[in-house]
Amino acid sequence: MKTHVKALVVGGGAVGASIAYHLARAGWADVMLLERDELTSGSTWHAAGLLPLFNMGYATTHIHDYSVKFYKTLEEETGLNAGFSVVGNLRMAQSPERMDEFQLYASTADTVGIPYEFLTPEQIKERWPLVRTDDLEGALFHPTDGYINPADVTMAMAKGARQRGVIIERKWQVDGYRWTGSEWIVTATKMGEKGGNLVATEEQIEIHAEHVVTATGNHSQRTAQLLGIKIPAIPVEHQFIVTEPDPALVEYRKSHGEHPVLRDADAKWYVREERGGWILGPYERNAPARFEYGVPDSFRADLFPLDLERIEEEYMSMIHRIPSSEEVGLKDDYNGPICYTPDGNPLVGPAPGLRNMWLAEGFSFGITAAGGTGYYLAQMMVEGEAEIDMASLDPKRYGDWMTTEYAARKxxxxxxxxxxxxxxxxxxxxxxxxxxxxxxxxxxxxxxxFGQVNGWERPNYYGPVDAPDNFDYEARSFRRGGWWQYAEAEAKAIRESAGIIDATAFAKHVVKGPGAAGFLDWFTTNKLPKVGRINLTYALTETGTTRTEYTIIREEEDRFVLISAGGLHAYDRDYLLKAVEDKEPEFGRIEVEDWTTRFGVFALAGPKSRAILAEVIRDAEPETALSNKRFPWLSARKIELGMCPIVAVRVAYTGELGWELHHPIEMQNYLWDLLMKAGTAHGLKPVGARAQNWLRQEKSYRAFGTELGRDATPLEAGLDRFVDLSKDFHGKAAMQAKGIRSLCVTLLIDGPEDADPWGREALYAGDEKVGRLTSGGYSVAFGKSIGMGYVRPDLAKPGQKLKVKMQGRLWDAEVVEDSPHDPQNARIRLDG
Known part of the structure; x- marks a missing residue:
């Protein structure tokens, strides 16, 4: 058995087989895959094998789309039929709101190029007469997907991997990982069988690997314990049942092709054909998490007892939708573990705190995602970055605050x-x-x-004081929901008087020491600020795209505060710490302190924000303490507001006169009360994140995770003024080599009266798709919808007429100059 490899893949399900295949296809020799049992013996063997293209996430949609296309090529390459039945996918809607959801998805699908068709109830009945349609609003049909045999597609990928030189070893269990500083030493034990159970033998081996990928599925908690990290991937029971042949279906098939996969989203199930009968897969309430602390050694390709009472409602709704199934008996039943994560998306990318350790865990739709995950993860490992932004799937989107209990319940x-x-x-x-x-x-x-950002509770908007507990649930919509009027009032308050926004969730790191300045000058794109000043800057990936956005406060010559997105605290921290570790020998001692939970942040903004602060500031010359002369725009000062010490930063993400007020977290309530009382006479209004999101688009402020990500450079984002090309910085050459493939623009949109874009919509010039929105909302300054996104460079000029796809229609949009509201920043610089 080989003991030295470039890459070791741990886990022999569909995901692991795909990763091994794509690493070899990308040019890596010496790839090995270890499986503790037999290939497909985890969740793969009992998966239903569906390939749904429907997904609201841009990265996940790309992953699923690649899988569907890739699986169709495997037989030609390997000679093995992967069992792909391209029967299509009919996603039915019982309500207008569900059709709104389908329309939003369809515009996202347009950005990736996924074909679809909308059908009326009459068209559904005409094509598939076994389906009851009298209570349907319509359906979304995907003609290019269907279902596949999970074992067959896994074996086909495994054969393709072997043909490309991958070594696959079965019955080897990984028992330990040790990083030497240059490679991983992986301890594995040969597994045998006794009484139907897997048992460890005395045979052990050490494998030296430059890179390791874990794709351990249901065993991810054991993987986490071996690596000393947290992986919030825990299985949940999933049941599906197989019926006896349905005579009506058998008769239908005599003159028709196979039924598409049926999905009644409002009834919470999928159904597909199986040997003349039906497979029903429900997603019911109260399905329990299992194996929170690891899979028992006795559990192999096993199942849990069926709980038919738990899925009775879904079963009866299948009979309602397919009346011919009522007299059909049950043939088989399955209740097996399928891994989930708190947001339902897999964990794909570098492991937190570890070098050359890659995770591919938590796949609830593992067959659908396996092909694309292997392709894009191989790009990350071989080329340094994927062609799409994979940040939404990064394992570090959950921090150390996450516990087993949290993961299981979520x-x-x-x-x-x-x-x-x-x-x-x-x-x-x-x-x-x-x-x-x-x-x-x-x-x-x-x-x-409230909304949740990295576990933090953050106000989204302020509704009625006496709102019932379910107010926010009832306020949700695919159009302008019940919350919209409150966000509009909050946005107007900041433009006309003042608003206070809780930004406590910001990630805050102090970087100090003799090597801090040299390191940060190399690590980020912009000039470093002078003492007492701030700047906006970017850390790049090694391929030159945007990895992190920072506001840097320079408190002393060798002391800096780095502020970044609150939702990506662990993501940013991990990248920063690894870069410091690499460069400290070159630049000298560098210390990093995490102050995220030590300091709260309130953003006070609006034309009356100076007057509010003037009432509570303690200064020898309070009348001039907040003037442009003493406290200019883009500067930071230590001030006192009442009894609260503050690091005040003259900046506002809303594009108005304003300050960020960084304060000791234990004094937050005191400061809140002080500001709210002082603001009463000035019309101060508490403001949530949704109004702030609208306002920042009026200023064309890019946001990380939307306009900014690992698939575009700062130059493509239109941020040239924050890139100092006269200096050397990490990723500079790669950034320049990429050129300008697309450009970020702001658009004003003449959309429907009851809806605004969400930032997932396709952009068109005539009938040609030319880009996509990354943000969307409403502009109180212009009284119409607004959005930001990327288009072809030749279309990025102000005045360019485009169209935005919303609710199945194309709406007029116009590219405008950046910062259409107050382009000269006169309101931000307002003196007093």
Whole structure:
């Protein structure tokens, strides 16, 4: 058995086989895959094999699309039939709101190039007469997908991998990982069988690997323990049943092709044909998480006892939708573990805190995602980055605050929500509130409706003070929901008077020491600020795309505060710490301190924000303390507001006169009360994240995770002024080599009266798709919809007429100059 390899893949399900295949196809020799049992013996063997293209995430949609196309090529390459039945996928809707969801998805599908067709109930009945349609609004049909045999496609990928030189070893269990500083030493034990159980033998081996990928599926908790990290991938029970042949279906098939996969989203199930009968797969309530602390050694290709009572409602709804199934008996039943994560998306990318360790865990739709995951993860490993932004799937989107209990309960919720309406303004309730800043109760008493960002509770908007507990749920919509009027009022308050926004969730790191300045000058694209000043800057990937956005405050010559997105705290911290470790020998001692939970942040903004602060500031010359002369734009100062010490930063993400007020977290309630009292006479209004998102688009401020990501450079994002090409910085040459493939623009949109874009829509010039929105919302300054996105460079000029796909129609849009509201920044620089 080989003991030295370039890459070791641990796990022989569909995902592991795909990763091994694609690493070899990308040119890596010496790839080995280890499987503790037999290939496909995890969740792969009992998966239903569906290939749904429907997904709201841009990266995940690309992954699924690649898989469907790739699987169709495997037989020609390997000679093995992967069992792909391209029967299409009919996703039915019982309500207008569900059709709105399908329309939003369809525009996302347009950005990737996935074909689809909308059908009326009459058209459904004409094509598939066994389906009851009298209570349907319509359906979305995908003609290019269907279902596949999970074992066959895995074996085909495994054969393709072997043909490309991959070594696949079965019955080897990994028992330990050790990093030497240059390679991993992986300890594996040969497994034998005794009484039907897997048992460890005395035979052990050490494998030296430059890179390791874990694709351990249901065993991810054991993997986490061996690596000393947290992986929030825990299985949830999933049941499906197989019926005896349905005589009506058998008769139908005598003159028709195979039925498409049926999905009644409002009834929470999928159904497909199986040997003249039906497979029903429900996503019911109360499906329990299993194996929270690891899979028992006795559990191999096993199943759990069936709980038919739990899926009775879904079973009866299948009979309602396919009346001929009522007299058909049950033939087989399955209840097996399928891994989930708290948001339902897999964990794909570098492991937190570890070098050359890659995770591919938590796949609830593992067959659908396997092909694309292998392709894009291989790009990350071989080329340094994938061609699409994979940040939404990064394992570090969950920090060390995440616990087993949290993961288990959120995973159960994610399972239950597979067919719950996926509102863009959705906020799920399980395990909340968990991380709360001190002012949470005060904000809640003012009507705050909260969202969750990296576990933190953050106000999205402020609804009625006496709102019922289910107010936010009822306010959600694919159009302008019940929350819209409150966000509009908050946005107007900041433009006309003042608003206060809780930004406590910001990630905050102090970087200091003799090597700090040299390191940060290399690590980021912009000039470093002078002492007492700030700047906006970017850290790049090694391929020259945007990895992180920072606001840097320079407090001393060798002391800096780095502020970045709150939702990506662990993601940013991991990248920063690894870069410091690499470069400290070159630049000298560098210390990094995480101050995220030590300091809260309030953003006070609006034309009256200076007047509010003037009432509470303690200064020898309070009348000039906040003037442009003493406190200019883009500067930072230590001030005192009442009894609270503040690091105040003259900047506002909303594009108005304003300050960020960084304060000791234990004084937050005092400061909140002080500012709210002082602001009463000036019309101060608490403001949530949704209004802020609208306002920043009026200023063309790019946001990380939307306009900014690992698939575009800062130059493509239109951020040339924050890139100092006169200096050397990490990723500079790669950034320049990429050129300008597309450009970020701001658009004003003449959209429908009852809806705004969400930032997932396709952009057209005539009938040609030319780009996509990355953000969307409403502009109180212009009284119409607004959006930001990427288009071909030749179309990025102000005045360019485009179209935005919304609700199945194309709406007029116009590219405008950056910062269409107050382009000269006169309001930000307002003196007083």
């Amino acid at each position: 995973n159960e919720e994610a399972y239950e929500h597979v067919y719950i309406l996926h509102h863009p303004d959705e906020e799920r309730e399980a395990c909340r509130p968990l991380r709360t800043a001190p002012a949470y109760d005060r904000q809640k008493a003012l009507g705050a409706q």
